[in-house]
Amino acid sequence: MAQRLVDHDIHVHTVLSACCADPESVPEKILARAAETGLKTIGFSDHMWDSAVPGASEWYRPQDFAHLCEIRRQLPKETHGVRVLVGCESEYVGGGRAGITPEVGRQLDFVLLPISHVHMKGFVIPEGMHRSEDLAAVMVQRFKEVLELGLATGIAHPFLPVGHCDRADEIISCISDTAFMDCFGRAAELGVSIEVTCGFFPGCGEGEKPGHHDQTFLRMLTLARQAGCVFHFASDAHSLDRIGDVFCLEPYAQQAGITRQDICPLVRND
Ligand SMILES: [Zn+2]
Numbered sequence: 001m002a003q004r005l006v007d008h009d010i011h012v013h014t015v016l017s018a019c020c021a022d023p024e025s026v027p028e029k030i031l032a033r034a035a036e037t038g039l040k041t042i043g044f045s046d047h048m049w050d051s052a053v054p055g056a057s058e059w060y061r062p063q064d065f066a067h068l069c070e071i072r073r074q075l076p077k078e079t080h081g082v083r084v085l086v087g088c089e090s091e092y093v094g095g096g097r098a099g100i101t102p103e104v105g106r107q108l109d110f111v112l113l114p115i116s117h118v119h120m121k122g123f124v125i126p127e128g129m130h131r132s133e134d135l136a137a138v139m140v141q142r143f144k145e146v147l148e149l150g151l152a153t154g155i156a157h158p159f160l161p162v163g164h165c166d167r168a169d170e171i172i173s174c175i176s177d178t179a180f181m182d183c184f185g186r187a188a189e190l191g192v193s194i195e196v197t198c199g200f201f202p203g204c205g206e207g208e209k210p211g212h213h214d215q216t217f218l219r220m221l222t223l224a225r226q227a228g229c230v231f232h233f234a235s236d237a238h239s240l241d242r243i244g245d246v247f248c249l250e251p252y253a254q255q256a257g258i259t260r261q262d263i264c265p266l267v268r269n270d
């Protein structure tokens with residue numbers, strides 16, 4: 001058996017995120033559960049759009065940097081030996097516009113930027129955009145753009161078409177190997193980490209679906225690895241019972257050929 005890769009989860013939401021409906025998702029309980037399951041590092045990454053950046057959507061507006069910082073007061077003294085990182089999942093809406101400034105980024109341990117919140121119609125993508133090839137194209141373009149901002153430690157759930165995962169196979173098939181290598185080659189040059197998230201693999205949860213098979217993102221991750229990217233693991237948990245789910249990613253990462261050396265230095269732990 002190859003050396004275990006998954007020992008961290010740096011995409012975890014708490015009750016500070018508007019989409020988290022579980023009152024138990026607080027740092028104290030998350031860290032206790034992380035320790036129980038054997039995780040060495042937890043990264044909190046609540047949604048955040050910094051109020052210094054104009055143009056927040058109504059949903060993002062209350063979730064500003066001051067709101068995010070409330071987590072620092074909630075961190076327990078006892079972390080059960082789990083290393084704690086405080087970051088955020090901000091937003092990228094195209095045209096060079098991200099919901100975070102470099103000043104705020106420097107005050108956090110890490111910054112995740114998504115390029116695929118394509119469910120946020122009229123904000124992240126235009127209202128009428130729904131064709132698979134258009135969604136694929138916009139994600140490719142956004143991925144390349146966001147890298148150049150120099151704000152992201154990692155890309156949250158790259159190319160996972162949120163809200164359209166029932167046709168993930170079709171959408172991702174619109175992206176050629178060459179286009180992926182172009183994207184991931186640049187991410188590798190810049191050292192921007194590629195997230196390996198439970199959402200990529202329906203086999204992690206309820207099983208493969210007619211429009212979403214494990215092979216789709218296995219192909220993508222294999223290309224990212226061949227391009228020389230670094231990676232981190234993520235549950236994108238929005239409830240306490242999802243802490244520990246990240247371990248289901250181990251066989252997929254191994255199949256993609258990811259090794260210990262390919263893990264993002266922030267969470268490599270050696
Ligand atoms: Zn997200």
Ligand SMILES: [Zn+2]
Nearest residue numbers: 011013089236
């Ligand atoms: Zn998230």
